[in-house]
Amino acid sequence: MRIVVASGKGGTGKTTIATSLALGLAGDGSAPPPIFVDCDVEAPNAHLFLKPLFEQSQPIGIMIPVVDEALCTHCGKCAEVCAYHAIAVLGQKTLVFPQLCHGCGSCTALCPEKAISERLDPIGVIERGPALEGIDFRRGLLDVGKPMSVPIIRALQKQVTPRPGQTVILDAPPGTSCPVVAAMQGADYLLLVTEPTPFGLHDLRLAAEVARELGIPTGVIVNRDNGPYPDLETFCRSSGLPILLRIPFERAIAEGIAQGKNLVEIQPEYGERFRQMFHQVVRGEKA
Amino acid sequence: MKQLVILSGKGGTGKTSLAAAFAHLAHEGSIPVRAVLADADVDAANLELVLHPELMETHDFTGGSLAVIDPQLCQGCGDCERACRFDAILPGLPYQVDAIACEGCAACVYQCPEEAIRMEPQTAGQWRRSESRYGPLFHADLKPAQENSGKLVTLVKQQARLAALDGDYPLLIVDGPPGIGCPVISALSGADLALIVAEPTAAGVHDMQRILETAAHFRIPALVCVNKADLYPEAARQIEAFCRERGLELVGSIPFDETVTLAMMNGEPVTAFNPESPASREIIAVWQNMLAALAIQPIPKVKEMT
Amino acid sequence: MKIVLSVTAPGIEAPIDPRFGRGATLLVVDTDTMQADAHPNPGVNASGGAGVQAAQFAAGQKAEAVISGDFGPNAFDALKAAGVAMYLYGDCQTARQAIERFQAGQLQQVGAPTQSGHHG
Incomplete structure (x- = not known):
């Protein structure tokens, strides 16, 4: 129960x-x-x-985008699909705002150049013990x-x-x-x-x-x-x-x-x- | 205009209780200060229970959006479920959206080959402007089980701030939410000063340290006052020592006083209900310290309410 | 040059709005002709990231500077990346006044965010 x-x-x-x-x-x-x-x-x-007595500790985070500038053509697709405006194309730069990102993965999935990978952005930990x-x-x-x-x-x-x-x-x-x-x-x-x-x-x-x-x-x-x-x-x-x-x-x-x-x-x-x-x-x- | 947030x-x-007393003291204290009030605890907004304001306007608050699957178009392929990182898609024919788990990201919308999913904006609550006997009050109600409380806090505070600027008010008093997460960060945003109300208990000391770290993280100056200070003197001493060590000013120690609960039961700020009670006397002193810290008036002498 | 200002209504005489991301209107002013085009602020109803959207708009307009009352960390980072200079209204009341003071070099330029962030 x-x-x-x-x-x-x-x-x-x-x-x-x-x-x-x-x-x-x-x-x-x-x-x-x-x-x-x-x-x-x-x-x-x-x-x-x-x-x-905490015996185990595990970092928890969300997967946020990492843009490979060498592959990025600044087409703006990532910014267009992001519901949280956590990624923006500004001239010849693509910027990620980790505080706004919910880690949904849409930008990664929809980037036509496959220029986006992801990394864990830690937001806290889980601890466990008797x-x-x-x-x-x-x-x-x-x-x-x-x-x-x-x-x-x-x-x-x-x-x-x-x-x-x-x-x-x-x-x-x-x-x-x-x-x-x-x-x-x-x-x-x-x-x-x-x-x-x-x-x-x-x-x-x-x-x-x-x-x-x-x-x-x-x-x-x-x-x-x-x-x-x-x-x-x-x-x-x-x-x-x-x-x-x-x-x-x-x-x-x-x-x-x-x-x-x-x-x-x-x-x-x-x-x-x-x-x-x-x-x-x-x-x-x-x- | 200065912004004071209570956390x-x-x-x-x-x-x-402290925010309501401050509203009363700003209006009727020995040094009147015109203040706009904002209740930023949109999950559980209680300031109106003490201030009994007259409602002037109500506006809907649109939070995030929710995915909706058209049952006629869904072919049951499951691409939406695979795209969703929040376990918000329930398999079946048609697939369904768990409205509570849905984060509104639209990942499913982009992946659906049948274009069977659309996003629908949700009314997540309401915000209001009221007139209280101590000044304008901006407050809100988030519908139960809704997201975006931080955004609603931001909205309430922006409306309050604009009203303060328009009406030339020198002070905005914000009653903040508990915790250290999204709505608290929104409540802290743009504040000139945070007053941290600490409780002398094992839990209170622990949580006070977390909120002080949060204020420091966002570079908002913070002062501490201890409430129910005589409940457990050892923890009160710990709070004092912690503040001394960090160079934080302790601006008051409000004693445990049944009058505070009685005032709440009567729907009045404690300083209005009984200005002579032990808690009221100390709150008046804390308030004078707040005004001095905000440099709203030259440092005043602590004097009795009339 | 082009300047973007956050204002409450269209027109060069519009009262200023101190909120960059959530002001009702963004005014694009060509300082050579003083022509002012009003655009609804894309951030005004955003469920988060309002400053980012307004910054993206300013960058898309090829503005060289923006004037507002506040810049949060996200808007600041975005405008900085786009190479758009940021200035504060100070006690300006209207868009025209702000442009005049900007041209006279009397507005304070922003080198760091003026607010901690908002979150959705």
Whole structure:
């Protein structure tokens, strides 16, 4: 089973929930420890809580064009077919703009002189290694100054091949646009983490809409719960989103997380609570 | 005209609460500064929830294009699938396009021997101009699951910038998105100053370093303020030490204060909701430091709100 | 010589537009005759690479110089490769004013990008 933890708003506690769920399942003993994938490649934090020992590192990039000026006749075909204006013919020069290139290969394929080859333009890395409780930990890391995070998330997704009975937990980036969708692709279940505030609810609505568009069954976890927030309850009820877990606002929890501890470490009973929630979700999906 | 962008790397550190307070202080603070406001978090735009602006205009935003296969013309040869590097073509008769995976590159269009594929521009969202009680607000909504959020950020900022230039506004305040990727780079572009809102947590320190590196990469000067500063004093000290080491100015330490959440629940900037609260007092000091750093006014004395 | 300017409307009296890639109109001015031809900016609706397209247009017009309010890194690299000189409007209000100051040598020439990039 592939579970994605997401939320429209940033800072609602996605990583706290995802890492605590992973530890809860790892402590179960009846199944292999889960695979954990940190898909928030712009601001990855799960390693701070699961403390992996990275053993493998693999550069990720996109294939960008390299123009052989000796063969190029400056006919302009490459610039004409590029949807991103990442290649331009200016007088007697053909220039490539790596920051704009999506690596689609059209210029390479359509150059009448076969003057274009390709090279890997690195945009980040994927790292992998064992973490706490035998969790198989992977994360992506976008290089500073590079705009496109999606190719790294797609590469992470492609490399996930769980053993039978092994759960995969993916920690998604915040927001509702392409990197989030890339993280949600292929999910069997989506956990949306929210907080009971107007910002939290507003962004939960958007994230729930993405989930509906992708057709992924979804449940809600209310974090920093400090009493009833009727608007949130009403929204979840009317949208058919079950509230699976409420984590109260407690200064002890906030301080523990600030120090890089996960929920299971701060209050061990959360291990069992997350396991129960997981089994409830699995039962719901089988039913 | 000066452009101030508020960023954090990590989400949920209080960017929007701070941006709303700045909008209020620019308008009603001890040194009024006319400011245009822009919400550059187009994935999850929240500034309007605090500013309650009156909507003036809405425009469609055309993002990228999407490949569409004509089922009548498709012969099922599979050339499109082989041309696509984004796994966006699903085999079958006719072949189909996975609209979410499609990058809009048109590689399939060029390879289809039947000329059965065309590109269709997509409405990816909307941008709006509103009037808030503190000044004009430019904001946008990206449709869920859309691409091109960076382009929409650029569009929102360009409109805000033109309005600021037209109306002779001395300041543009941009509430930025989380992360360090495409929309953040668009939000940073052209800024005179970035204020990084750091959270004193293990994750917050890590992400603050990444966004500071990003600002430095694009040569945008950055200042740091710590929010919820007393949550975990050790991380707050780490942030201070990091800033000292890099020669970065720490322009404020906003204490953890329930009033910030209460103000949000009431849909008001915290400095308007309760100017005497501990967080408000420190935000007022941060704001004065911002004005000084932007050289919008001579360095003012920190004084109480009236 | 030919100069390309980013403006908001056709005509030599057009108000300037500080955006090179996304200004509504590119004005091609022949400084010998002061004839001004207006062209829609090809970059204005681009989903990225607007500066590159505007630069390609200027190079295609065989312009020797462009005047605008800002040049991002992509537009800068493209114009530099094409051998087109870049100048900044400063506080000019109209295209005519900018041409006059250009001819008087009063406009600042650009030696590096004036903005960090935009991304789609």
